[in-house]
Amino acid sequence: QQFDEQHRSQFHFTPPAGWMNDPNGMVYHKGEYHLFYQHNPDTTIWAPMHWGHAVSKDMIHWEHLPIALYPDSLGMIFSGSAVVDVNNTSGLGTKDNPALVAIYTYHNMEGERAGRTDFQTQGLAYSLDNGRSWQKHQANPVLKNPGIRDFRDPKVAWYEAGKKWIMTLAVADHISFYSSKNLLDWKLESDFGKGIGAHGGVWECPDLFKLPVEGSDQEKWVLLVSINPGGPNGGSATQYFIGDFDGSRFVMDRQFETTLKSKPVAEAGKGHEGIWLDYGRDNYAGVTWANVPEQDGRRLFMGWMSNWDYANVVPSEKWRSAMTIARTLSLENTPAGLRVVSKPVKELESYVAATNTLDAQTISDSLVLSDKFSAFDLSLELEPAAAGRDFAIELSNGRNQKVLVGYNASQNQYYIDRTNAGDHSFSDKFGGIQYGPRIVTDKSFNLRLVVDVASVELFADGGKTTMTAIYFPDEPFTTVRLVAAKGAYKLSSGKIVGLKSIWN
Ligand code: FRU
Helix, strand or coil: CCCCCCCCCCCCCCCCCEEEEEEEEEEEECCEEEEEEEEECCCCCCCCCEEEEEEECCCCCCEEEEEEECCECCEEEEEEEEEECCCCCCCCCCCCCCCEEEEEEEECHHHHHCCCCCCEEEEEEEECCCCCCCEECCCCCCECCCCCCCCEEEEEEEEHHHCEEEEEEEECCEEEEEEECCCCCCEEEEEECCCCCCCCCEEEEEEEEEEEECCCCCEEEEEEEEEECCCCCCCCEEEEEEEEECCCCEEECHHHHHHHHHCCCCCCCCCCCCCECCCCCCCEEEEECECCCCCCCCEEEEEECCCCCCHHHCCCCCEECCECCCEEEEEEEECCEEEEEEEECHHHHHCEEEEEEECCEECCEEEEEECCCCCEEEEEEEEECCCCCCEEEEEECCCCCEEEEEEECCCCEEEEECCCCCCCCCCCCCCCEEEEECCCCCCCEEEEEEEECCEEEEEEHHHCEEEEEECCCCCCCCEEEEEECCCCEEEEEEEEEEECCCCC
16 A cells, blocks of 8 residues: 555554544554554544554554444444453453453434433443454443533553552543443542643543653653643643542642642633643644553553644545654653653654764754655754754745744744645634743753654654644655754754655
């Protein structure tokens, strides 16, 4: 398969055809990373949801598999997660061949149309052949709806200290934690989130996991919560909370809570008071892989590279949307406090087509770094001659179209400007500039840009500020230019790695 249509990502996951939104059921099992996704195979707009399916050995190159879950009499198949039932707690597999278990939301259209409030429930399906075929459980739904319209996106994980499963569920304006010994019978443990964090929209697609704090022997729990609308730059985005989880309740860290509470309360429909995993417009509904082997130890994340503000109308013809690059998440102490840090997975480094090392030099207004790759991984170390100077990395084509990834010193913010990045006629919410805070005080700037034909992902300061944005130029951006006032910045080191297409 070539997958070389206009705007088709060359090293990011896309569905072969049709519509895609959230990543679902991410689980590692017997040497394969599984990726399921919200999918409508029939058209390129959101409509009756299925779980599409793909597998990979490295989270970069994907093999498309047949659709895993089809809508049934209980409803469409909304977002959810998958686990390996290693101890056969459900009795659905055996100890020797444990079941792969998917827990997802049923969205019942008839119920919704009839004006009911209980049309979202949680269902279960299992596979005994490495995810190649799936059985829906006969007792579905396994978790009924208590009468709340938004009751969805179960993320299930094994809680070893209590020898039980925990389901983290998005419930309108908060998270509910449920527990189970067997994945089939669920009991409400506690709620979290009313009145704290960003509330400019409905809470969706949560995740809960433990991470070591780098440079210490401490561990903390991270709770991801996607929200739509109400993101920091409008539309959908993913916020997070740091704290502790005791098998029943999530309690935020004092310092994290104080920071959140010191931020201004958002106006309705906006949401500027969260702490965000990614400040760009196009990283939504992301969660992490289950069952990654302990000796690997990484917490691996992938998000949907779009935004509900315009996802249904972006100009790609055969398919709609891509996923972000897979990322490793870690917890680091920063001048702003403990923060989640994101980096592209190291597996990306095996897709090198060519490497150009850049010479150290002082920038005189503008410096062309490269003009031949449309898919590349750029790393730069920039040193300002004095504080308070701006710079930008301009990606452009021969059609007078460009995207700018830059730093605004007076606001101490990174930004992505896609005002003139090609077609944005499809939505008046698409163009414009998006901002993300710089949270470190280091003198020099460490920047990494992962660029595909229709997207840029910025990992600044070692991944402490992350911004993801998509765009639709008439031709891919191949010219990379560093722009700064004469003598304001020194390029101390840099490298541009052209990347291979994963489809060849
Ligand atoms: C998030 C979301 C989920 C839901 C799914 C439906 O993007 O709205 O809450 O399960 O998409 O496709």
